Amino acid sequence: MTDTPAAKRQRPLSPHLQVYRLPLPALTSITHRITGIALSVGTLLLVWWLVAAAAGPEAYATAAGFIASPIGLILMFGWSAALWYHFFNGLRHLVWDSVKMLTLQQSYSSANLVIGASIGATIVTWVLVFAL
Amino acid sequence: MTNPTNSFRTPLGRVRGLGSAKHGAQHWLTYRIASAGLAVLTVLFLALILGLIGASYEDVVATFKKPYPVILTILFLGATFHHAAYGLQEVFEDYVHGKLAKLAAIGLTKAAALVLFLLASFAVLKIAFGA
Numbered sequence: 001m002t003d004t005p006a007a008k009r010q011r012p013l014s015p016h017l018q019v020y021r022l023p024l025p026a027l028t029s030i031t032h033r034i035t036g037i038a039l040s041v042g043t044l045l046l047v048w049w050l051v052a053a054a055a056g057p058e059a060y061a062t063a064a065g066f067i068a069s070p071i072g073l074i075l076m077f078g079w080s081a082a083l084w085y086h087f088f089n090g091l092r093h094l095v096w097d098s099v100k101m102l103t104l105q106q107s108y109s110s111a112n113l114v115i116g117a118s119i120g121a122t123i124v125t126w127v128l129v130f131a132l
Numbered sequence: 133m134t135n136p137t138n139s140f141r142t143p144l145g146r147v148r149g150l151g152s153a154k155h156g157a158q159h160w161l162t163y164r165i166a167s168a169g170l171a172v173l174t175v176l177f178l179a180l181i182l183g184l185i186g187a188s189y190e191d192v193v194a195t196f197k198k199p200y201p202v203i204l205t206i207l208f209l210g211a212t213f214h215h216a217a218y219g220l221q222e223v224f225e226d227y228v229h230g231k232l233a234k235l236a237a238i239g240l241t242k243a244a245a246l247v248l249f250l251l252a253s254f255a256v257l258k259i260a261f262g263a
Contacts, residue, residue, distance in 0.1 A: 033223060036220075037220070040220055043213065043216060046252065047248050047252040051251060051255040053189070053196065053255065054255035054259050055255075060192065064189075087174060091171065125178070125182075128182055129182065129185055132182060132185050132186065
């Protein structure tokens with residue numbers, strides 16, 4: 001035995017998040033939370049846009065100009081991807097809540113389905129943005 | 133529920149559907165039903181917003197003078213801020229420790245969600261009923 005007192009020894013905690021590679025169901029779970037928080041913050045831009053439209057042409061031009069700026073477009077892209085992910089993974093949660101698709105294997109396949117659907121829907125959204 | 137003969141709950145408690153929390157699963161179920169509604173509203177609202185891409189200020193004002201876009205937008209805002217407030221509450225319940233800090237985080241988030249909902253809804257109604 002070592003001479004350090006047992007109580008002072010730094011024991012690793014389990015699961016140690018810095019070295020533990022998250023499996024896909026865990027990764028999709030934490031991503032659902034992160035996108036949910038990001039989308040909550042994103043509502044501020046929607047509120048700003050609506051309030052600016054109510055305030056008048058100059059205020060609206062400022063808000064619309066920000067959205068069309070490079071930073072605005074990056075934010076919009078991020079939020080559209082977060083929205084579609086949270087949308088499809090939210091549907092996945094609703095399926096789980098009805099006590100379906102709960103095996104580990106089904107959890108992996110639905111995770112892949114959600115990731116594929118969100119990438120697809122994000123691409124379709126931005127094709128529509130530039131086509132319209 | 134699946135095995136009522138093997139339950140600790142009294143027949144009266146089962147009939148009333150209320151446990152010791154006195155609310156049963158109402159809060160949980162409300163959040164699920166509301167989120168299913170929000171999913172539908174999100175698709176409709178995105179269609180409205182996609183139709184406004186590249187639109188002038190006058191086009192936007194004209195859109196929010198029509199009844200259905202106004203009703204859809206306010207419904208979407210209500211469902212969104214309800215969902216966001218209760219979703220963030222779950223996050224705070226998990227990660228914020230300390231009774232007061234947790235209570236403050238949840239309270240301030242709900243207040244902010246209510247104010248933002250009223251602000252955005254008022255803006256839409258101002259356009260709808262404005263000159």
